[in-house]
Amino acid sequence: AQRVTQPEKLLSVFKGAPVELKCNYSYSGSPELFWYVQYSRQRLQLLLRHISRESIKGFTADLNKGETSFHLKKPFAQEEDSAMYYCALSWNAGNMLTFGGGTRLMVKP
Amino acid sequence: NAGVTQTPKFRVLKTGQSMTLLCAQDMNHEYMYWYRQDPGMGLRLIHYSVGEGTTAKGEVPDGYNVSRLKKQNFLLGLESAAPSQTSVYFCASSYVPPGLTDTQYFGPGTRLTVL
Numbered sequence: 116a117q118r119v120t121q122p123e124k125l126l127s128v129f130k131g132a133p134v135e136l137k138c139n140y141s142y143s144g145s146p147e148l149f150w151y152v153q154y155s156r157q158r159l160q161l162l163l164r165h166i167s168r169e170s171i172k173g174f175t176a177d178l179n180k181g182e183t184s185f186h187l188k189k190p191f192a193q194e195e196d197s198a199m200y201y202c203a204l205s206w207n208a209g210n211m212l213t214f215g216g217g218t219r220l221m222v223k224p
Numbered sequence: 225n226a227g228v229t230q231t232p233k234f235r236v237l238k239t240g241q242s243m244t245l246l247c248a249q250d251m252n253h254e255y256m257y258w259y260r261q262d263p264g265m266g267l268r269l270i271h272y273s274v275g276e277g278t279t280a281k282g283e284v285p286d287g288y289n290v291s292r293l294k295k296q297n298f299l300l301g302l303e304s305a306a307p308s309q310t311s312v313y314f315c316a317s318s319y320v321p322p323g324l325t326d327t328q329y330f331g332p333g334t335r336l337t338v339l
Contacts, residue, residue, distance in 0.1 A: 124264060149327075158228075159267075159314065159330040201266055210255055210320045211282070212328060214266035 117142040117206045121215035128192050129223050136187040136218045138176075138202030147205040148178055148185040149212070154198045162187075162200070172196070192222045225250050228331035230315050236337045237305045245300040245334050247315030255318045256298040257282070257328065258290060260311040267314060273298055305338045312336070 118141045128134055140146060150162040163171045165178040165185060176187045185202060202215040231246040247256065254275050259267040269282030273292040287309060289301045298317075302309060312335050316328040 119266075121266075158332045159316075161327045164327070210318050210326060210328070211269065211272065212257075212267075213283075214259075214268070216264050216266045 117204055117213045119202050119204050119213050119215035121200075121202055121218045123218045124216065125219045125221065127221045127223065130194055131191050134187075134189045134192045134196070134220065134222075136200050136202075136220065138185045138187065138215055140183050140185065140202075140204050142183075142204055142206060144206065146178070146180075148176070149203045149205065150174070150176055150185075150187050151201045151203055151214075152198050153201070159201070192220075194222045194224060196220060197222045227251065228315055228317055228329050230313075230331040230334050232334060233332065234335045236339065237302075238339050239306060241305050242301070242303050243305065243336075244302075245313055245315075245336075247298045247300070247317075247331055248296055249298075249315075249317040249329070250296060251317060251319070251329065252295070253317035253319050253329075254295070255320050256292065257316045257318075258288070258298065258300045259314045259316065260284065260309075261314060261333070262311050270300065270313075305336075307338045310336060310338045 120139045148165045152162040153159045174189045201217045203212045228249045257272045258270040268284045271290040273279045276295040279290045291299045315331040318328045
């Protein structure tokens with residue numbers, strides 16, 4: 116069965132510091148990984164997906180199949196990055212998603 | 225476009241009561257999903273639908289039923305609510321090209337408390 120693990124429930128950094136939100140997965144097939152974000156009082160929305168290989172709001176994530184990881188990184192955190200971040204794995208052609216437990220990022224001024 | 229909307233936004237039930245949550249989308253998406261969000265557990269899939277008239281069980285379907293009578297609507301029912309069903313419920317929809325995956329678009333959520 117597929118599984119997504121986000122080991123940190125809370126990550127607190129100062130503005131301007133680098134950020135790395137960890138995500139590890141287990142899946143026997145070929146994975147497609149996503150990062151979704153939920154800002155305060157807003158709905159959950161897609162941040163980025165690994166197949167598009169693009170940078171959104173300064174965030175990047177690289178799929179490492181050897182380490183089964185898809186960590187989210189940003190070199191300089193901003194206060195507006197404070198939010199709940201979810202890593203998700205798509206595991207069949209029906210577009211099903213398995214989510215990790217989420218990491219709350221707090222960026223302090 | 226309103227995207228994905230959910231009704232109601234909040235609800236308090238007593239144990240044993242029933243209710244229906246409504247999800248509507250105006251993006252002509254074939255796929256729709258119901259999730260529950262609990263602290264530390266992320267979002268877990270309850271039921272999903274790959275088209276009008278079809279539904280399937282997800283990861284945590286017990287205690288819930290669903291119906292997809294119209295393409296734009298996906299209803300989640302609780303026949304006899306239990307305190308363990310206290311949660312935030314999210315609906316989502318997506319367009320899925322054959323054999324591929326795509327973004328899921330989420331509703332604003334329904335906060336349900338069962339006393």
